[in-house]
Amino acid sequence: MQHGDVIRRLQEFETICRNRGVPITVQRRTILETLLRRHDHPTAEQIYESVKDHIPQLSRTTVYRVLDAFAELGLVRRLDHTGSARFDGNVRRHHHLVCTRCTRIIDLEDQRLDRLPLPHRTIEGFEVDDFSIHFSGTCADCRERKE
Ligand SMILES: [Zn+2]
Ligand SMILES: [Zn+2]
The missing domain is CATH 3.30.1490.190 (Ferric-uptake regulator, C-terminal dimerisarion domain)
Incomplete structure (x- = not known):
């Protein structure tokens, strides 16, 4: 995703969180930003691997939970075509x-x-x-x- 699109999507994320009363945390923002910058439809595990060094106290369970919550809010898409859940930051029709x-x-x-x-x-x-x-x-x- 282009840098400008990532910024726009992060702003959208903050608006949606505010409207739904979901707290905006550094953890959540980093997880979303990492997913938006990838194009390979990563698993929750892969997202965890790429963010864990930036957020020292982050647990694997939190990443799984946050990604599922994002999917429920419509911020990301969860794909179940390959046996393990994969996540897609692109929510436009494709x-x-x-x-x-x-x-x-x-x-x-x-x-x-x-x-x-x-x-x-x-x-x-x-x-x-x-x-x-x-x-x-x-x-x-x-x-x-x-x-
Ligand atoms: Zn192949
Ligand atoms: Zn996709």
């Missing part, structure tokens, strides 16, 4: 290419997919408000390694 060998998740922007019509009427009482498509397959690196 899609994913998921490598079934190395579990890499690559962003896919495709306006044709974005324009898929949402069903207007509710299905089984379920009201659709958004969607994201994931394609599974083999990434370029894994394909090369096989040959």
Whole structure:
């Protein structure tokens, strides 16, 4: 994510926290900023590894809890395509290419997919408000390694 976008998203985060009465802490801000600057859809463990040196008293459990809370607030997206939860700082509509060998998740922007019509009427009482498509397959690196 571009630096300007990260700053804008952090401001949004503070507004959302204030509106919901969620305390804004250095821990939370650092965890969010770290995720926003990454493009690889990290696990909570990977986020913990990259922030733990900056926040000495941070526990693994806190990182897991904070990321889940962010997902609930709609600040980040939680992806469950690979067996372990992965986090995405990009909450705009986009899609994913998921490598079934190395579990890499690559962003896919495709306006044709974005324009898929949402069903207007509710299905089984379920009201659709958004969607994201994931394609599974083999990434370029894994394909090369096989040959
Ligand atoms: Zn791969
Ligand atoms: Zn993504």
